[in-house]
Amino acid sequence: MSINTVEYFIREVIHSLRRNNWMSVASIGTVAVSLFIFGMFLMLVMNMNKMVDAMESQVQIMVYLEDDFSRDDARDLEVDLKKMQGVEKVTFVPKEEAMEKFKERLGDQKTLLDALDETNPLPDSFEVMVLQPEMVKTAAENIEKFEGVNSAKYGQDVMEHLFDITRLIRIFGFALMMVLALATLFIISNTIRLTVFARRKEIAIMKYVGATDWFIRWPFVLEGIVMGFLGSLIASVVLRLTYSGITAKIYDTLAFFPLIPEEPFLNYVTMIVVIGGMIMGAIGSTVSIKRFLKV
Amino acid sequence: MIHMNDVMKVYDNGAIALNHINVDIKKGEFVFLVGPSGAGKSTFIKMLFREVLPSSGILTVNGRDIIHMSNKDVPYLRRSLGVIFQDYRLLPDKTVYENIAFAMQVIEAPRRMMQRNVNNVLDIVGLRDKYKCFPNQLSGGEQQRVAIARAIVNNPAIVIADEPTGNLDPETSWGIMDIFKNINASGTTIVMATHDKTIVDAMQKRVIAIEHGEIVRDEARGGYGYEH
Numbered sequence: 001m002s003i004n005t006v007e008y009f010i011r012e013v014i015h016s017l018r019r020n021n022w023m024s025v026a027s028i029g030t031v032a033v034s035l036f037i038f039g040m041f042l043m044l045v046m047n048m049n050k051m052v053d054a055m056e057s058q059v060q061i062m063v064y065l066e067d068d069f070s071r072d073d074a075r076d077l078e079v080d081l082k083k084m085q086g087v088e089k090v091t092f093v094p095k096e097e098a099m100e101k102f103k104e105r106l107g108d109q110k111t112l113l114d115a116l117d118e119t120n121p122l123p124d125s126f127e128v129m130v131l132q133p134e135m136v137k138t139a140a141e142n143i144e145k146f147e148g149v150n151s152a153k154y155g156q157d158v159m160e161h162l163f164d165i166t167r168l169i170r171i172f173g174f175a176l177m178m179v180l181a182l183a184t185l186f187i188i189s190n191t192i193r194l195t196v197f198a199r200r201k202e203i204a205i206m207k208y209v210g211a212t213d214w215f216i217r218w219p220f221v222l223e224g225i226v227m228g229f230l231g232s233l234i235a236s237v238v239l240r241l242t243y244s245g246i247t248a249k250i251y252d253t254l255a256f257f258p259l260i261p262e263e264p265f266l267n268y269v270t271m272i273v274v275i276g277g278m279i280m281g282a283i284g285s286t287v288s289i290k291r292f293l294k295v
Numbered sequence: 296m297i298h299m300n301d302v303m304k305v306y307d308n309g310a311i312a313l314n315h316i317n318v319d320i321k322k323g324e325f326v327f328l329v330g331p332s333g334a335g336k337s338t339f340i341k342m343l344f345r346e347v348l349p350s351s352g353i354l355t356v357n358g359r360d361i362i363h364m365s366n367k368d369v370p371y372l373r374r375s376l377g378v379i380f381q382d383y384r385l386l387p388d389k390t391v392y393e394n395i396a397f398a399m400q401v402i403e404a405p406r407r408m409m410q411r412n413v414n415n416v417l418d419i420v421g422l423r424d425k426y427k428c429f430p431n432q433l434s435g436g437e438q439q440r441v442a443i444a445r446a447i448v449n450n451p452a453i454v455i456a457d458e459p460t461g462n463l464d465p466e467t468s469w470g471i472m473d474i475f476k477n478i479n480a481s482g483t484t485i486v487m488a489t490h491d492k493t494i495v496d497a498m499q500k501r502v503i504a505i506e507h508g509e510i511v512r513d514e515a516r517g518g519y520g521y522e523h
């Protein structure tokens with residue numbers, strides 16, 4: 001392809017985007033909205049995956065004791081726990097310390113606890129570390145059988161519920177993305193169809209003088225790609241701002257809830273969104289040319 | 296250059312537009328296709344650049360087998376032909392120069408050739424000083440000259456014209472015919488469908504008369520032969 005031809009294609013695309021002004025804007029807007037929603041789901045799913053991973057690799061069991069269990073009995077229990085197979089470390093956490101930690105984690109929100117009026121609803125507990133994540137489940141089950149143990153909680157427990165939720169979000173997100181992708185393809189191909197229609201005379205002449213099918217198609221495919229690209233740029237910018245906003249908000253209010261750090265995460269998301277936009281643009285225009293150009 | 300052997304064209308609706316057509320046209324010939332409206336002249340013309348596919352028979356143009364050629368070879372067939380229509384088919388938002396250059400642009404001709412060829416054909420059709428005009432600033436005759444210039448800018452071996460003077464007054468038509476004569480004189484084969492009795496009679500070139508889809512007369516130096 002000569003420079004001359006490339007120049008010609010670029011001129012054609014600009015010309016055409018201008019000619020279909022509001023349709024182009026509508027297409028770019030649709031691409032942007034679709035990709036924004038896609039990006040939000042992508043980031044949500046990735047964050048949830050990270051959380052599941054983090055919990056799956058935990059070796060910690062929180063052992064909550066009965067309210068009326070005495071500190072002396074607790075010391076005996078500590079000895080028994082330490083003797084268990086696979087247990088690496090046992091730390092006693094008195095209820096006062098648990099409260100302090102809780103206040104710390106709440107940060108700015110700790111005024112919420114004023115309602116409790118200095119009473120402490122938290123129980124005494126043990127932090128039990130096992131050697132390997134696979135041992136957590138059996139160990140917890142055995143610990144719950146001990147006298148004075150109210151419950152033994154561990155991350156994987158929570159994870160099982162979380163897994164149901166992530167699966168739901170994934171299925172819902174996937175369905176939504178399919179619908180959005182179809183809508184985007186539809187509007188892009190419609191815009192391109194308008195372009196093709198507006199230029200049918202030109203196309204006819206091109207065919208008479210011997211332009212190849214690909215030469216005729218290229219400007220339209222490019223136009224689709226450019227629309228996809230512009231839409232994805234808008235989506236990326238908004239996605240980045242949104243994620244930064246959410247991260248900052250969560251850091252202020254729920255500091256213990258760890259999100260994937262912005263860098264380089266947002267760069268990957270941007271890349272996926274931009275490439276996705278261009279692919280949608282290319283497919284949308286190719287489909288409409290096939291249908292309407294008949295070259 | 297053009298060879299037809301028992302060519303037949305039946306349209307999808309069952310209309311038989313051409314039947315038992317046998318024709319040989321040699322390099323450098325000037326051929327008129329005449330006949331009443333609906334005789335099949337346009338169908339004949341369209342088959343030559345494969346706008347219409349013959350239903351049966353053998354048709355070769357410039358050594359290419361029109362019936363069996365693949366779709367992707369069609370552009371290369373058309374680069375060896377120049378096509379001219381009754382309604383000019385110029386692009387209204389392009390200047391005279393751009394309309395002609397367009398035909399070179401879209402076949403990716405080298406740019407340095409472009410300017411030379413376009414100026415050259417502008418001279419041939421006598422429109423050098425109007426190269427900046429838009430089609431709506433030109434008379435019908437001038438617009439047809441631009442269309443001719445566009446058709447010959449890539450140096451085709453054959454020029455095909457379907458009633459090129461159909462929309463023009465006699466005076467203007469003569470000017471157009473002079474251009475065709477000059478193009479033919481430089482060795483280009485010309486096939487022209489026309490209704491124009493005066494022109495055909497005056498030119499004394501080969502005349503192929505078609506009626507109801509069949510060739511009824513083929514004379515080396517003929518007249519129009521109908522009372523109109």
Ligand SMILES: Nc1ncnc2c1ncn2[C@@H]1O[C@H](COP(=O)(O)OP(=O)(O)O)[C@@H](O)[C@H]1O
Pocket residue numbers: 306307308310311312330331332333334335336337338339
């Ligand atoms: N696209 C078409 N579909 C069906 N019939 C057609 C089509 N084009 C032409 N015809 C028919 O074929 C015959 C020849 O038409 P045409 O080649 O246009 O004749 P001419 O150019 O001599 O007037 C006519 O009967 C016409 O109605």
Ligand SMILES: [Mg+2]
Pocket residue numbers: 336337338
């Ligand atoms: Mg006709």
